[in-house]
């Protein structure tokens with residue numbers, strides 16, 4: 001299969017006063033990598049306001065490639081009672097659904113809505129939702145690379161953070177892996193973190209490689225807060241491996257900060273001394 005590319009943006013926080021840097025930053029990477037799909041893993045807006053979500057959505061659609069977007073905890077109304085009575089109305093107005101699917105012969109992506117309106121920060125996936133997610137993943141075409149996306153993180157932040165991972169995260173992770181996910185994406189912590197399951201699970205041999213990846217925020221609503229970088233991920237997928245490129249924003253341009261390569265399938269990467 002020819003190399004396929006996906007651009008992963010997260011936490012744009014449109015309306016937090018930083019939109020110009022976002023609008024300058026993202027198109028550069030689309031031009032450079034020509035991704036098959038752009039994934040936006042939540043917190044598109046800063047306060048869930050209609051105008052903020054509309055501008056963020058128009059910007060994402062204007063990038064060119066198809067876009068798969070899911071809501072984050074900032075994409076629902078900030079005020080009561082709207083927070084409960086019409087939590088996802090504006091998001092659905094823009095994107096029709098909070099749990100979209102993108103499916104092509106080479107790539108199958110499912111979005112999960114992990115936002116719980118009655119809890120501002122922490123997220124969760126209900127049992128029925130997870131069961132449906134498994135069915136949705138299994139509907140992938142033979143040989144397609146399978147991706148699950150949610151807003152709340154499944155692995156911890158590298159820098160200190162008070163934000164908790166998605167509720168029952170071990171269970172959520174295991175179920176997504178069982179259903180065939182090759183890559184599981186999130187945002188929310190505004191820090192990049194990438195890990196392959198065999199880096200944290202005890203291997204009993206023959207496991208399929210699964211990478212969990214969190215993109216830093218594209219927006220930077222709290223620029224003075226340590227441990228909240230501005231960055232994006234680009235994934236390059238071919239038959240043998242998955243490459244994760246981590247870009248961080250340095251004042252006026254992107255800097256390539258890390259390139260990680262993970263094996264696809266059950267065998268470790270082939271390596272030989274330089």
Ligand SMILES: [Fe+2]
Pocket residue numbers: 011013043072074188189190217
């Ligand atoms: Fe965020």
Ligand SMILES: [Fe+2]
Pocket residue numbers: 043072073074151187188189
């Ligand atoms: Fe968030």
